[in-house]
Amino acid sequence: AQSVSQHNHHVILSEAASLELGCNYSYGGTVNLFWYVQYPGQHLQLLLKYFSGDPLVKGIKGFEAEFIKSKFSFNLRKPSVQWSDTAEYFCAVKGSGGSQGNLIFGKGTKLSVKP
């Protein structure tokens, strides 16, 4: 069965610090990978996605992620975080099911940025 694991449950950073959130997936076939952000009390918003091609994907708000197939990883990065980045971040994979396949989410990483 497909699964996603996020290594960090809660990350606390100061503003301007660099961020890297780990995500590993287990699925041997073609995967579509996503990072979603959920601000407090709000719905999930797509940060970035990977389907194929360049393994370094750039998303909104200065976020990027690198797909490393050999490591089954899709880590999220941002060079300099801001207080407004405080949110919960979910890595997700869509594997089987083609274009109608559902997303499988990791447990999420809560990011707290201190001003």
Add this chain to the structure above:
Amino acid sequence: AAGVIQSPRHLIKEKRETATLKCYPIPRHDTVYWYQQGPGQDPQFLISFYEKMQSDKGSIPDRFSAQQFSDYHSELNMSSLELGDSALYFCASSDSVWGSYEQYFGPGTRLTVT
């Protein structure tokens, strides 16, 4: 741009009652997904519909049922509610033809069972 609409946004029910959650996908999206997110949990897939037919089923209890109507909106019907059903229920929609597998999430319905 139009987004996914869910109603109601908040719902309070008592144990053993029933609830109906509604989802209106983005226009021209043909696939709807339902997810349940318990407190402090990750979203768990419940069920999905493609072109008004159930396309996949996840961890949806037998007490729940759902359908997608001719106008593509979907309803999640929940009966014999239990305290553990208290959660945020998200609907997402996607365009299976042109949408590149991207799912757009609605604001969610927060269900509280007392």
